[in-house]
Amino acid sequence: xxxxxxxxxxxxxxxxxxxxxxxxxxxxxxxxxxxxxxxxxxxxxxxxxxxxxxxxxxxxxxxxxxxxxxxxxxxxxxxxxxxxxxxxxxxxxxxxxxxxxxxxxxxxxxxxxxxxxxxxxxxxxxxxxxxxxxxxxxxxxxxxxxxxxxxxxxxxxxxxxxxxxxxxxxxxxxxxxxxxxxxxxxxxxxxxxxxxxxxxxxxxxxxxxxxxxxxxxxxxxxxxxxxxxxxxxxxxxxxxxxxxxxxxxxxxxxxxxxxxxxxxxxxxxxxxxxxxxxxxxxxxxxxxxxxxxxxxxxxxxxxxxxxxxxxxxxxxxxxxxxxxxxxxxxxxxxxxxxxxxxxxxxxxxxxxxxxx
Amino acid sequence: xxxxxxxxxxxxxxxxxxxxxxxxxxxxxxxxxxxxxxxxxxxxxxxxxxxxxxxxxxxxxxxxxxxxxxxxxxxxxxxxxxxxxxxxxxxxxxxxxxxxxxxxxxxxxxxxxxxxxxxxxxxxxxxxxxxxxxxxxxxxxxxxxxxxxxxxxxxxxxxxxxxxxxxxxxxxxxxxxxxxxxxxxxxxxxxxxxxxxxxxxxxxxxxxxxxxxxxxxxxxxxxxxxxxxxxxxxxxxxxxxxxxxxxxxxxxxxxxxxxxxxxxxxxxxxxxxxxxxxxxxxxxxxxxxxxxxxxxxxxxxxxxxxxxxxxxxxxxxxxxxxxxxxxxxxxxxxxxxxxxxxxxxxxxxxxxxxxx
Ligand SMILES: CC(C)[C@H](C(=O)O)[C@@H](O)C(=O)O
Ligand SMILES: CC(C)[C@H](C(=O)O)[C@@H](O)C(=O)O
Numbered sequence: 282x283x284x285x286x287x288x289x290x291x292x293x294x295x296x297x298x299x300x301x302x303x304x305x306x307x308x309x310x311x312x313x314x315x316x317x318x319x320x321x322x323x324x325x326x327x328x329x330x331x332x333x334x335x336x337x338x339x340x341x342x343x344x345x346x347x348x349x350x351x352x353x354x355x356x357x358x359x360x361x362x363x364x365x366x367x368x369x370x371x372x373x374x375x376x377x378x379x380x381x382x383x384x385x386x387x388x389x390x391x392x393x394x395x396x397x398x399x400x401x402x403x404x405x406x407x408x409x410x411x412x413x414x415x416x417x418x419x420x421x422x423x424x425x426x427x428x429x430x431x432x433x434x435x436x437x438x439x440x441x442x443x444x445x446x447x448x449x450x451x452x453x454x455x456x457x458x459x460x461x462x463x464x465x466x467x468x469x470x471x472x473x474x475x476x477x478x479x480x481x482x483x484x485x486x487x488x489x490x491x492x493x494x495x496x497x498x499x500x501x502x503x504x505x506x507x508x509x510x511x512x513x514x515x516x517x518x519x520x521x522x523x524x525x526x527x528x529x530x531x532x533x534x535x536x537x538x539x540x541x542x543x544x545x546x547x548x549x550x551x552x553x554x555x556x557x558x559x560x561x562x563x564x565x566x567x568x569x570x571x572x573x574x575x576x577x578x579x580x581x582x583x584x585x586x587x588x589x590x591x592x593x594x595x596x597x598x599x600x601x602x603x604x605x606x607x608x609x610x611x612x613x614x615x616x617x618x619x620x621x622x623x624x625x626x627x628x629x630x631x632x633x634x635x636x637x
Numbered sequence: 638x639x640x641x642x643x644x645x646x647x648x649x650x651x652x653x654x655x656x657x658x659x660x661x662x663x664x665x666x667x668x669x670x671x672x673x674x675x676x677x678x679x680x681x682x683x684x685x686x687x688x689x690x691x692x693x694x695x696x697x698x699x700x701x702x703x704x705x706x707x708x709x710x711x712x713x714x715x716x717x718x719x720x721x722x723x724x725x726x727x728x729x730x731x732x733x734x735x736x737x738x739x740x741x742x743x744x745x746x747x748x749x750x751x752x753x754x755x756x757x758x759x760x761x762x763x764x765x766x767x768x769x770x771x772x773x774x775x776x777x778x779x780x781x782x783x784x785x786x787x788x789x790x791x792x793x794x795x796x797x798x799x800x801x802x803x804x805x806x807x808x809x810x811x812x813x814x815x816x817x818x819x820x821x822x823x824x825x826x827x828x829x830x831x832x833x834x835x836x837x838x839x840x841x842x843x844x845x846x847x848x849x850x851x852x853x854x855x856x857x858x859x860x861x862x863x864x865x866x867x868x869x870x871x872x873x874x875x876x877x878x879x880x881x882x883x884x885x886x887x888x889x890x891x892x893x894x895x896x897x898x899x900x901x902x903x904x905x906x907x908x909x910x911x912x913x914x915x916x917x918x919x920x921x922x923x924x925x926x927x928x929x930x931x932x933x934x935x936x937x938x939x940x941x942x943x944x945x946x947x948x949x950x951x952x953x954x955x956x957x958x959x960x961x962x963x964x965x966x967x968x969x970x971x972x973x974x975x976x977x978x979x980x981x982x983x984x985x986x987x988x989x990x991x992x993x
Binding site: 358364365366368369370374396397398399400401419420422423424425426431432433434435436437438439440441442443444445471472473474475476477478479480481502503504505507508509511512524525528529531532533535536537541564 | 714720721722724725726730752753754755756757775776778779780781782787788789790791792793794795796797798799800801827828829830831832833834835836837858859860861863864865867868880881884885887888889891892893897920
């Protein structure tokens with residue numbers, strides 16, 4: 282069997298607490314499916330590393346990581362130690378950009394045993410993907426400040442969209458829609474207000490749609506789209522958005538399914554030129570860090586997406602099935618507080634590993 | 638008594654259907670409270686006007702409108718006739734900018750008789766304001782396209798924040814928070830990802846907060862903030878955001894209170910140098926236009942905000958009380974479909990006018 286080399290970066294806060302459970306579940310799966318995973322742990326990419334070294338990553342991080350088959354990532358950020366824009370731009374956002382992980386894929390699925398905050402929604406009612414552009418758009422590094430410290434102070438930041446960048450994420454989203462029974466794609470826009478980049482985004486959607494006549498395409502402005510996530514989550518199948526809009530929708534979607542602490546994400550370089558990165562949607566959550574109560578499912582489910590990406594779809598599915606089984610069982614000694622139990626990160630992680 | 642001159646621009650789609658009910662309610666209120674309102678109706682600012690004249694507004698619109706005491710506005714946009722960015726930038730966004738209506742104020746309130754899509758929420762549970770910056774930020778007119786039609790095509794749009802622009806909306810929001818029992822202000826940011834303008838926004842919030850030690854201030858990144866609107870709408874009191882973030886939150890908030898077709902908004906020039914503009918949050922809704930089924934409450938409630946702005950708080954409150962009374966009554970012959978009835982725009986508008 283082939284060895285898959287996985288780089289582990291746990292990061293900050295609850296990232297360091299859920300990571301061991303992610304690894305535990307992966308090891309159980311690897312054993313059952315006879316997959317050869319080799320884990321290497323890195324200390325960099327955390328705010329503590331920053332406090333010691335004055336930077337989030339060593340200068341040769343790219344060389345150190347580029348040979349891995351995947352990055353398994355926790356969560357980064359601890360605003361009391363390092364401002365968020367420094368910790369994030371110094372780590373996660375570097376990986377996404379330099380490893381050209383231009384797809385951020387995030388499932389929004391109402392899971393058994395999880396109560397949706399939306400009235401009357403049952404498992405099966407909500408099941409869609411958010412496909413987020415992950416390298417350009419509103420997350421740019423172009424801009425600056427002028428007349429600093431005076432009343433004339435002005436701050437400018439560019440949103441940058443390239444045809445390459447927009448077309449490739451749209452293509453991925455259309456291809457994904459084609460694999461789904463409903464074959465439906467929704468584009469997030471704001472072309473009525475953001476009058477240069479967003480009309481361009483719309484144009485490219487129209488152009489790309491020509492190649493996929495079997496896909497039903499619609500679009501909503503981001504304001505009413507967020508409203509529709511709450512009012513009509515059943516409308517959606519594949520939702521594609523820019524870096525910022527995808528970011529918003531992929532927190533809001535999981536919130537609507539009651540799984541903000543559970544949702545996984547994949548930052549994918551589809552061509553495989555660079556390692557892809559798998560991380561929970563939730564952040565480092567300083568407010569609950571250190572208590573051992575964080576829900577490890579986001580990390581474990583991200584591991585499932587990683588196995589699928591490495592070619593082990595059956596193994597990834599088995600992990601998701603195990604998660605669903607433990608959630609359905611609803612043992613309050615096992616489940617963490619956010620899903621109605623009194624258990625710990627470890628109790629829930631162990632139960633899932635056992636179910637695998 | 639002093640005459641208040643109101644300019645009416647109904648716009649497109651259901652804008653033209655709800656406007657008469659807005660006027661009906663205002664006339665009933667004016668009669669009861671002995672207020673002298675003089676309405677002047679304008680045909681411009683609609684897509685039909687555009688089709689005839691090749692522009693949304695006549696060249697002298699500013700001169701024609703600037704002397705009014707307020708603009709009472711329906712909804713604009715009909716994408717099959719005119720692309721949204723042309724119709725909106727050619728009308729509403731011009732008014733907001735040229736009349737320096739730098740505050741967009743939008744209440745999010747769970748009303749009696751309205752079912753929230755959120756499980757277990759009752760009237761009284763949700764009651765907050767979104768204060769949106771309304772003239773700059775992400776809605777800029779700076780940017781362009783290069784390498785058009787080639788693979789190198791790149792499109793750029795600037796987000797522009799000025800100290801003047803940011804500070805004045807923050808000041809308004811802090812002042813508003815001070816009038817509220819909970820004295821709480823939440824800032825919408827995204828400084829972890831949008832690394833130039835958003836950290837600046839955060840800085841100005843910290844600076845402004847120094848002048849308001851009695852206000853409890855917190856901030857959330859926009860992604861988790863949208864999630865928290867769904868998960869913890871009771872957390873919020875006054876929420877302040879940039880042009881784009883305020884736009885999103887002021888659709889999502891009303892969606893969470895089940896009132897997306899009901900919510901009002903005020904585009905305010907607080908100094909009174911120019912007329913302020915009052916409009917429902919909903920758009921022109923081409924899909925239901927022409928059927929007479931649109932809910933007129935957003936328009937009527939916007940009229941209430943207009944009266945309050947003109948100095949008639951008691952009269953504005955009476956309009957809101959009438960809306961609440963008709964909603965509480967729950968007569969399905971009166972209520973429109975979106976709130977569970979079988980009535981029409983006119984039946985609901987007439988009932989509210991009668992209640993006033
Ligand atoms: C129609 C559109 C340009 C407008 C906006 O984005 O400001 C609307 O959504 C609003 O919220 O008033
Ligand atoms: C931490 C932050 C920079 C990041 C983002 O905005 O991309 C996060 O919210 C996410 O969604 O992965």
